[in-house]
């Protein structure tokens with residue numbers, strides 16, 4: 001049997017399956033099944049108040065789940081279908097067939113269409129929406145490869161589909177369309193500029209609004225963290241620290257996010273490097289060089305700032 005058909009069978013039984021998306025690997029379950037969704041929270045050790053993103057195969061399917069305004073529909077058409085970019089949108093929940101555990105009882109729902117042939121085929125063959133957070137233990141580093149999922153959750157889940165390395169490497173941008181101006185709740189694979197250029201108007205960020213953690217728990221202070229302490233904006237390592245460089249440096253480093261200073265390449269490498277260097281017997285901590293704060297660099301800085309929170 002094809003692995004993907006086996007995955008669909010497992011999902012139909014109310015179990016979970018890990019699969020790649022273009023952002024990070026996700027832990028998927030039937031969005032309409034309370035028991036299956038509760039398994040996601042249990043396996044990740046995720047607080048039950050952290051709502052999950054619902055993954056859909058197309059805009060039509062999404063419209064059965066959430067109330068789309070005209071502008072919401074054009075955003076989905078442009079970012080999901082035309083550009084195939086990782087944008088999650090928050091819309092009013094129509095409360096149809098989606099487990100209350102997915103939305104943590106909120107009146108809104110988070111939707112995204114993944115751009116990866118395996119997760120897309122999985123949703124299409126399953127025939128309805130799948131909820132998925134990242135396939136890692138809560139608060140730890142998100143997985144961007146099959147091996148990373150296996151070493152963290154391999155013993156707890158029946159199947160991991162292997163799709164190699166994730167092309168984006170960081171989570172989706174979350175855009176809240178339930179308030180005006182629209183608000184970016186979490187920076188990610190789509191930049192603020194790309195959204196504003198499409199809309200022809202400014203959007204706010206949660207930092208500007210000082211939105212608290214409960215609105216988007218991916219915003220919680222400590223998140224995306226290895227076991228070792230992380231020190232950001234470091235020009236050189238302290239004794240016994242692992243050193244992650246970005247671009248050219250005269251300092252000796254352990255790993256370089258991108259020798260040419262390419263932010264997209266840095267995003268692809270970030271979580272894998274944090275995991276690779278997370279070795280207490282070798283290092284006392286992980287130091288990271290400054291990362292330019294534009295385009296996907298904003299999302300990189302968001303993740304490493306949270307990784308460095310104590």
Ligand code: AMP
Nearest residue numbers: 051052108109110133134215216217218
């Ligand atoms: P993760 O699954 O770790 O990538 O995180 C998913 C993010 O989506 C979390 O930060 C959630 O809080 C956020 N999210 C999901 N549903 C909603 C919602 N209805 N309103 C606001 N944020 C949401």
Ligand code: MG
Nearest residue numbers: 133134142218
């Ligand atoms: Mg996560």
